[in-house]
Amino acid sequence: MVKTLWLSLKANWPGRMQHRYFSIAPWIAILLVLLVFSPLLPGLFWVLQPVFKWDVWLALWQDPQWPEAVRTTLFSALLGSVLALLMALGIAVQCYPGHRWWRIQQRLPLFLSIPHVAFAIGFSFLIAPSGWIARAIAQFTGWISPPGWITVHDDYGIALALALAVKECGFMLWVLFAVLSEQAISRQMTLARTLGYRPVQVWWFILLPQLMPRLGWPFVAVLAYGLSVVDMAMILGPTNPPTLAVLISQWLTNPSQMMQAQGEAAALVLLVLLLCLVVAGRGLWRCRLVFSPYPSGHRQSVSSRFVLSLHPLIFGMGHLVLLFLAVWSLAGAWFFPQLWPEELTFRVWLQASFEPFFTTLWLGILACILCLPITLCWLEWGPQRYNALLYIPLIIPAMPLIAAQYAALLHLRLDGTGAGVVWSHLVWVLPYMILTLVGPYKAFDPRLLTTARALGFSRLTACLTVKWPMLFRPAMASLAIGFSVSVAQYLPTLFAGGGRFNTVTTEAIALSAGGSRQVLAVQALLQILLPLVVFAIAAWLPVWLSRNRKGLC
Numbered sequence: 001m002v003k004t005l006w007l008s009l010k011a012n013w014p015g016r017m018q019h020r021y022f023s024i025a026p027w028i029a030i031l032l033v034l035l036v037f038s039p040l041l042p043g044l045f046w047v048l049q050p051v052f053k054w055d056v057w058l059a060l061w062q063d064p065q066w067p068e069a070v071r072t073t074l075f076s077a078l079l080g081s082v083l084a085l086l087m088a089l090g091i092a093v094q095c096y097p098g099h100r101w102w103r104i105q106q107r108l109p110l111f112l113s114i115p116h117v118a119f120a121i122g123f124s125f126l127i128a129p130s131g132w133i134a135r136a137i138a139q140f141t142g143w144i145s146p147p148g149w150i151t152v153h154d155d156y157g158i159a160l161a162l163a164l165a166v167k168e169c170g171f172m173l174w175v176l177f178a179v180l181s182e183q184a185i186s187r188q189m190t191l192a193r194t195l196g197y198r199p200v201q202v203w204w205f206i207l208l209p210q211l212m213p214r215l216g217w218p219f220v221a222v223l224a225y226g227l228s229v230v231d232m233a234m235i236l237g238p239t240n241p242p243t244l245a246v247l248i249s250q251w252l253t254n255p256s257q258m259m260q261a262q263g264e265a266a267a268l269v270l271l272v273l274l275l276c277l278v279v280a281g282r283g284l285w286r287c288r289l290v291f292s293p294y295p296s297g298h299r300q301s302v303s304s305r306f307v308l309s310l311h312p313l314i315f316g317m318g319h320l321v322l323l324f325l326a327v328w329s330l331a332g333a334w335f336f337p338q339l340w341p342e343e344l345t346f347r348v349w350l351q352a353s354f355e356p357f358f359t360t361l362w363l364g365i366l367a368c369i370l371c372l373p374i375t376l377c378w379l380e381w382g383p384q385r386y387n388a389l390l391y392i393p394l395i396i397p398a399m400p401l402i403a404a405q406y407a408a409l410l411h412l413r414l415d416g417t418g419a420g421v422v423w424s425h426l427v428w429v430l431p432y433m434i435l436t437l438v439g440p441y442k443a444f445d446p447r448l449l450t451t452a453r454a455l456g457f458s459r460l461t462a463c464l465t466v467k468w469p470m471l472f473r474p475a476m477a478s479l480a481i482g483f484s485v486s487v488a489q490y491l492p493t494l495f496a497g498g499g500r501f502n503t504v505t506t507e508a509i510a511l512s513a514g515g516s517r518q519v520l521a522v523q524a525l526l527q528i529l530l531p532l533v534v535f536a537i538a539a540w541l542p543v544w545l546s547r548n549r550k551g552l553c
Contacts, residue, residue, distance in 0.1 A: 025460075029382035032374045033390065036426045039412070043404030046411065050261030051268055060262050060269075065241035073244040074273065076157030076237065077226030080164030085219055087165065088172035090310050093203050096180055097189065104311065105177050111170045111318040113531045115488045117505050118524040120235040121512060122321030123163045124152050125328060125521075130336045132324065138337030146336055153239045160236040160243070164229070166317050168222045175218040178439075179211055212285060219281075221395045224274055228397035231490040231505065235512045244270060248399050249491060252406065267399040274397055322528070328521035348518040353507075357526050360503040363493075364486035364530070367425040368433075368479045375433045375478065379441045380463060387438065390431050398491065401427065406495040416498035424492035425485075433482040440474035473542040480538035484531035504530070 050056050060066060095101040125131050129146035137143070152159055192202040233243040241247060244266060251263030327341065329348060334341035378390075393401055405424050406415070414420035444467060452462035468475070490505050504527040511520040 025377075025381040026383065029374075029377040029380070033378055033382065033430075036374065036423070036430055037390075039408040039423070040401060040404045040427065042411070043406075043408030044400070046407040047264045047400070047403045048268070050257075051265050053261070056258070056261045056265050059258060060265050063262070065247060066266075069241045069244040069247045070269075070273075072155070072157045072238055072241075073227060073270075076161040076164065076233075076243065077223060078277070079158075079161035080168065080226050081219065081223040083161070083165035084168035084172050084222055085215070087169040087310050087314065088176055089203070089208075091169075091173065091314070092176050092180065093199055095311065096176075100311070101180075104173065104315075107315055108170060108173055108177070109535065110532075111315060112174060113484060113528070113535055114167075114318055114321065115484070115505070115527050115531065116167055116229070117231045117235070117488065117490065117508050118325065118527045119167050119318075119321055120163055120232040121508060121520060121524045122324045123159075123166075123317075124235055124512070125324040125517070126320065127159060128152050132339070135337050135339050139339065143337055152236055155238050157233075157237050157243060160229075160233055160238075161226075163232060163236050164226050166314060168225070169314055170318075171222065172215070172218060175215060176211075179214055216282075217391075217395060220274070220278055223277060224395055224397050227270055227274055228399045231488075231509050234509055245397075245399055248403075249494075252403060252495070264403050267397070267403050270397040270399050325521045325525050325528070328517050329525055331518055348516075348522055352519065352522045354526075356502045356504045356507040356523065357530070359501055360487055360505070360527075360530060363421060363425060363501070363503065364483040364534075366422050367429045367486045368482045370422070371426060371430045371433050371482055372475065372479060374430060375437055376463075376468060376475075378434060379438060380459075380467075384438075387434065390434055392431075393428055394431050394435070398428075402491050402495055405492060409496055415496060416500050418501070420496045421493055421501050424496035425489050428489065428492070429482040429485050432485045433478045436478040436481050437471075437474055440471060444471060472545070476538035476542055480531070480535045483534045487527060487530050 091104065092101075095104060127133055129151065134143070134146055188206055189202055192206055228245045229243075230245045230249050233246050237243045237246065242250075248263045248266045248270070251259045251266065254260060254263070327344075330344040330346065331341035332343035332345050332347075405427065409415040409420045409424070412420075414423075448470070449459075449462050449467055452466045453459065457465065487503070488505060489503075490509060493501055493503055493506055504523050508520060508523040508527060511523060
């Protein structure tokens, strides 16, 4: 019915009007994207105004928490990011190519679907003074109370760095899967192996010089996240003083205008720190290329057994996190040093509040529904050379953008409203959806669209009836990723919502400060459950819809 009506309108629509409509399609795509990102520009202007005052910077340098916060932030972010990259490369060196590499690819989506907050909570249950590691040691040492020297919130942020390394290793592996799937890389590996080089030599002399420039921006994204992460730092990071990102969030929510200006200046410092680290990293890589440009020709008997334990460690940690959360959500009385609770009960589940669950659900659904048409319009008609500008929220510390969002919402009087919270999510959901869908969109066979145009269809009709239905599977994957990004948003929800919108993420972080472990585990599992269900629907729905259309999806 709808298709018949559309064809009737198309037949009666003058050709000049069609041409005029589709000539403004790129401007429509640009306008839709500007509606999401343009409020950030005046927000950044308002945020940067106090930064030009000398007394703000003087107060920042004289703050007693400032030096320790910067040191802890740099240490945890650098250690976590470098370890994530090294572990991902170590697994690739050991397993690529081969059946283990493809088995890792099949298991990776489940690991990636675990939100950072839920992973941090499960990780804290593992390493806490009364966690399972201490309980297991107590079986042999005879401890009757948790040891005082074991702590989650260490002064150097080591626990935070380890959690970041394990979680972000999955992201770096996902990037490596995309890069190593190219035929040229596989042929170079095969050729070098036939010449007698060991896998480590092949990676060091041949593959890494090609891969590292392409892994640069993903690594910068991981480093930027480590510098500006707040939710994981509140659960695993030091507390006195906290990391710089947590300190900035406290200053920005302070009623004092001077403290708010101090937080805005510190957010700018985070951006400068990232730029300095990027420049230093590029310099180190250039030095490596200068001092070791070509292979010497010696075939060394180098073994890669040292990475054998990394693969089960990464995925085993994800399974343990799920197990810890499930057991704690069902635990009754569970005293140290017992390895297992005295009873398992559903009492906490029956008494749990599901209001944050439904708030998270409608926020994620609304954000994805708004972002999907914007993504499709941009990829079809938008100027693709500006895609890198849309990825800026992913590769810079989030704190300056969150401060700009908050300032814009305050001036527009949209803080504490549902519209403001949804818009605060769009700034991060839209870049991820575009990044996920741009690859399949470019790989689409253009001859199919040309054939539809030759049969008399306009470009919009060809997209609605041919191109977009054939891209339904990657579009659903993009929706699932966008939904998981929306679920994980903590600071945008907290700042834009003014504390009026409780999601599973904000609730879990609030409970991590001293709430019941059972209730905390329930909220963490609900945070994991939402993305898992959406990912399952995204995988099942295209198969079900195309059951009678072989080869469509």
